[in-house]
Amino acid sequence: MIILYEHPLSPYAQKNKIALREKGVEFEIKTPDVSGGAFGGSEFLEANPRAQMPVLIDGDAKIFDSTIILEYIEDKWSEPPLLPPNPADRARVRMIEEVMDTYYEPINWGVMEINFFGRAKGSLAETIVGNAKQQAAKCREWLTKQLGDCEWFNGDRFGWSDLCVVPYINSSSFIFGIGPEANSPLADWFKRVSVRPSVAQTLQEANDSVAGLEQFSHFVEQGLFKREYRDHRLEWMIRMGGLQVVLDGIEKDNIRFSNDFS
Template structure:
């Protein structure tokens, strides 16, 4: 049985779960332990020494990084095919994935820092949230162009691009209230994609996990769990006007950067 170390709210986790379910692959979900201010546990850290979710165990194979896991799934279980056959369309799908994972993901992540964990208050919070909404709107305009007159981002059938987009837009819409423009092509696609069984089940698990965020808030306040400010997230928070958020987190020792590999 495949083991997936995960947290249901993570968009990186969600795209893996959707892919596995689309291909009919059974898997066991596990939550990593809390260790050293982040995710830990010996089996988990053996699979991903960076201490980041998701991590996939398939027999002796231990794989981390959501894109690499997705590629492994696609190459090992070839049907149904999630990547397009055309090389140019494959490149387009991977571009969309990268944009969502590095440009859109920190929007939701940063809004979580404000709304769930109270990293900023008052005028500073309003500035960061306002900038986040402007950036989200621009990204959605770009996505609308990518969709064009297609039924799916992947073309004539659901695939790689779609499963990489939907977790991020679901977080924005259902958790942070950034609604899609009504009756727009993007909104119509959003309705279609969310009724797919693989997506609906994954979305429900994410919604159910919201009730457990209180434990993270308490752990963060005590410095027992540290949110990871890495690469695109760190850049985003500073660009959105939240340098003081980063400095406060460093002073309180409740943020962290990437672990060294061991």
Template sequence: MLIVYEHPLSPYAQKVKISLREKGIDFETRLPSGIGTGDTPDEFMNGNPRGEVPLLRDGDTAIFDSTVILEYIEDKWPTPPMLPAAPADRARVRIIEDVMDCHYEPINWGLGELNHFKRATGALKEKIEARAAQQVAGLHAWLERELGRRDWFNGETFGWGDLSVIPYVNGSAGFGLTPPEGSALAAWQARAMARPSVSTAAQEALDSISGMQDVSGAVEAGLFKREYRDHRLEGMIKSGGLDVVLKGLEKDNIRFTPDFS
């Protein structure tokens, strides 16, 4: 059985699950024990020494990094294709994916830090949230231009470009930052959410939030360590949250990518 190690809130894991469901491939999901503590078991760490989800296990094959996993899925199960046929269109949707992963993800991540993990309150929280709203509005405008007159980011059919965008647009919508009413992007979101592969992943993410009432206490006690690396660290600092990072370092409740060994 194909196994996807994941957390339902992870947009990276959602991309993988949407692709597999679009292709009709059966898989099992597993939540790594100790996820978020920085101390996960060897079964998981041996497959992904970065210690983050998603991880795909296909028999003896272990693959990490959501983009690499999507490429593996496309290579092994090419029908129906998630990538467009033309090289230029393939490059276009890969660029969209990279922007989502590197520029949109840290905004939603930061909003989660504030609202679920209570990293900041009062004026600092308001400052970071105001900056996030500006950043999301800018990304929505960029996505609107990228979508153009297409029904799908991928072109004529739903595919790689779309599954790369929808987890992030849904994620910020959960914090009240939605595409403008009547926009092409809002209409696209509704079309995407009508697909069972997308709506299932979105519902799984929503259901997982109900168990997060006490996570801020675990963070405060140092029992739960959120991973800050590359774009997340940059995003928090440039949005005015340097104190969030410094306090996290002081309390030892943030972590970075472990060393490879």
């Protein structure tokens, strides 16, 4: 049985689950434990010493990084195809994925740091969240241009770029209330994509897991779980005015950076 290590709220894991479900591949879901201040577990860490989700285990194949996992899924189970046939179109949908994973992801992640984990209060919190809302609005404008007059980001059929966009728009809308304007092209796309069985199941799992964030806030406060401030997330928090958030997290020892390989 194929195993996918994930957390339902992880947008990276969500796009892998949607891809597997679109292709009718059966898989088992596991969530690493949080012992040691971060996600861990021998099988999980053996597969990905970075201690980052998701991780796909398919027999002897142990694969980390959501994009590489997507490529593995597309290579191994070619039907239905998620990438368009034209090389230029393939590059375009991969660029959309890159924007979502490195530009949009820290917006949602950063707002969660403030709203759920209480990293900042008062005027600092207002500044960071306000900047996040402005940035998300600009990104939605860019996405609307990418969608154009097409039904799907992939073009004439659902595919790679659609499953990469949907987790982020869902989190913005369901958790933070900063989703697309009603009746906008992006909102209409989200309605279409949300009723696909692969997407509906994945988003339901994500939305149901929000209730469990309260326990994570206690873990974070006690230093029992450390949120990872890596690359684009760290840059985003500082750029949005949250340098003090980073410094406080270091002092309280409830943030971490990328794992060293053991």
